[in-house]
Amino acid sequence: MKRIAFIEPRSPGAHIFSRFPIPRLGAPLLGTILRDHGYDVRIFVEDIAEIEWTFLESSDLVCISTITSTAPRAYYLAGMIRKRGIPVLMGGAHPTFMPEEALKYADYVVRGEADRIILPLIEAIENGWRSNSGGYGLQDIKGISYRDSSGRIYHNPSQDLLDDLDILPTPDMSLVYGFKSDNIYPISTSRGCPFDCRFCSVIQMFGRRYRYRSVEKTLEDIRNALRLSKGTIFFVDDNFSANKERTKEILRRILLERLELRWSAQVRVDVARDEELLKLMADSGCHTLYIGFESINPETLRFYNKRQEIKEIIDGIKKIKEYGIHIHGMFVLGADTDNLETIRDTVDFARRLHIDTVQFLILTPLPGTPLFVDMDSSGRLIHRDWSKYDAHHVVFRPAGMGIEDLQVETLLAMKRFYSWKYIIRHLLELDIHYVIIGFYARRLLKEALSSAEEYLTSLGLTYGEPMEGLPL
Numbered sequence: 001m002k003r004i005a006f007i008e009p010r011s012p013g014a015h016i017f018s019r020f021p022i023p024r025l026g027a028p029l030l031g032t033i034l035r036d037h038g039y040d041v042r043i044f045v046e047d048i049a050e051i052e053w054t055f056l057e058s059s060d061l062v063c064i065s066t067i068t069s070t071a072p073r074a075y076y077l078a079g080m081i082r083k084r085g086i087p088v089l090m091g092g093a094h095p096t097f098m099p100e101e102a103l104k105y106a107d108y109v110v111r112g113e114a115d116r117i118i119l120p121l122i123e124a125i126e127n128g129w130r131s132n133s134g135g136y137g138l139q140d141i142k143g144i145s146y147r148d149s150s151g152r153i154y155h156n157p158s159q160d161l162l163d164d165l166d167i168l169p170t171p172d173m174s175l176v177y178g179f180k181s182d183n184i185y186p187i188s189t190s191r192g193c194p195f196d197c198r199f200c201s202v203i204q205m206f207g208r209r210y211r212y213r214s215v216e217k218t219l220e221d222i223r224n225a226l227r228l229s230k231g232t233i234f235f236v237d238d239n240f241s242a243n244k245e246r247t248k249e250i251l252r253r254i255l256l257e258r259l260e261l262r263w264s265a266q267v268r269v270d271v272a273r274d275e276e277l278l279k280l281m282a283d284s285g286c287h288t289l290y291i292g293f294e295s296i297n298p299e300t301l302r303f304y305n306k307r308q309e310i311k312e313i314i315d316g317i318k319k320i321k322e323y324g325i326h327i328h329g330m331f332v333l334g335a336d337t338d339n340l341e342t343i344r345d346t347v348d349f350a351r352r353l354h355i356d357t358v359q360f361l362i363l364t365p366l367p368g369t370p371l372f373v374d375m376d377s378s379g380r381l382i383h384r385d386w387s388k389y390d391a392h393h394v395v396f397r398p399a400g401m402g403i404e405d406l407q408v409e410t411l412l413a414m415k416r417f418y419s420w421k422y423i424i425r426h427l428l429e430l431d432i433h434y435v436i437i438g439f440y441a442r443r444l445l446k447e448a449l450s451s452a453e454e455y456l457t458s459l460g461l462t463y464g465e466p467m468e469g470l471p472l
Contacts, residue, residue, distance in 0.1 A: 008065050013390060027043045107147075165191065190239075194209070222259060265286070298310060331358065422438050
């Protein structure tokens with residue numbers, strides 16, 4: 001086994017940042033590990049470039065990484081590949097929580113972190129599943145699921161989470177087919193999250209304990225990115241500022257070494273409590289902070305178990321903007337404590353506080369989350385068409401409004417935010433970046449409303465007035 005391909009299937013629909021696709025780091029990291037052990041590796045991220053089928057068809061193994069919304073596409077690709085006699089390995093969040101489903105389409109499933117699984121698994125496959133000269137057999141490898149020749153499914157015990165992230169190599173993004181120097185460059189410096197939001201699968205996938213890459217290794221990753229990329233660096237950590245002192249040390253080193261970069265990251269709004277940190281962020285090239293505000297409804301914040309207050313959100317937005325840092329706000333609509341007024345108030349809030357860009361997302365019960373368990377056990381899931389589990393479709397029965405109201409009003413909320421006033425304001429400020437985003441959002445919204453009408457019709461529902469009559 002010498003040639004191995006990775007695939008990250010395309011997203012089922014466009015969203016506000018589809019113009020700026022960011023590959024998930026699982027495949028580049030695993031691909032780098034295999035490359036360093038002598039394998040010929042290529043990674044295909046369909047949101048960046050089409051698959052090169054000549055390479056795929058000459059591969060000895062194809063690894064497909066999928067989240068829930070891309071699972072149908074992943075299963076389709078797996079079927080095509082297996083028809084060619086090539087074994088398929090699946091990993092990622094969805095197969096981790098739905099391994100038996102994934103094994104209908106794949107030969108092997110890796111559950112959770114695959115860093116220490118991928119090499120032993122390939123060795124076992126090469127050895128015909130049996131341990132050889134002290135090597136690994138499938139039964140010896142934690143964290144995998146597979147089906148034997150008789151059809152019996154085995155779920156080996158889970159793999160412990162990796163403590164020392166420094167043993168991992170810097171992911172080689174040049175392995176990603178079609179990746180260009182002006183693409184957004186992802187860097188991961190930590191894993192895990194100590195919070196427990198009901199709709200989030202991070203804890204189940206990566207644990208509640210934060211694990212960090214050292215400051216020195218993080219700087220190596222940044223230097224490598226600057227050699228290869230002319231675009232923005234995006235720190236893909238679930239909370240880049242979880243350990244504020246460590247984050248400050250990273251930013252101080254960036255300034256000390258005079259590394260010129262433009263970067264963005266995901267953080268919680270509590271970053272605004274530390275003005276020293278905000279200044280270091282601004283001075284080191286932070287362009288945008290991506291913040292999951294989730295809601296402006298106090299009852300909804302408690303429902304989500306978010307552990308933050310509205311005043312903290314308001315104060316945080318104002319303080320962050322004082323340092324010239326842009327804010328991308330993410331709000332999740334449709335909790336049992338929400339109604340139509342909540343949605344409309346959220347738009348007014350985002351406009352009043354001049355948040356730069358937003359995503360109004362529909363609450364989505366993803367497999368592996370407490371929310372999914374609750375919705376499934378109570379019979380509130382509408383269907384299991386995973387392609388619609390993308391935070392842009394209603395897939396459960398809301399408590400405080402109709403399915404059709406949540407579906408369409410969320411889109412209209414985006415329309416109200418990305419208004420002509422939004423575009424003109426940024427045009428007068430000569431901020432062409434946000435002018436482009438505004439136009440792009442409005443074009444997507446027109447398509448999304450048409451798609452929403454088709455989706456509601458498939459559910460036997462109508463919004464009450466024709467979509468073409470809704471102003472954009």
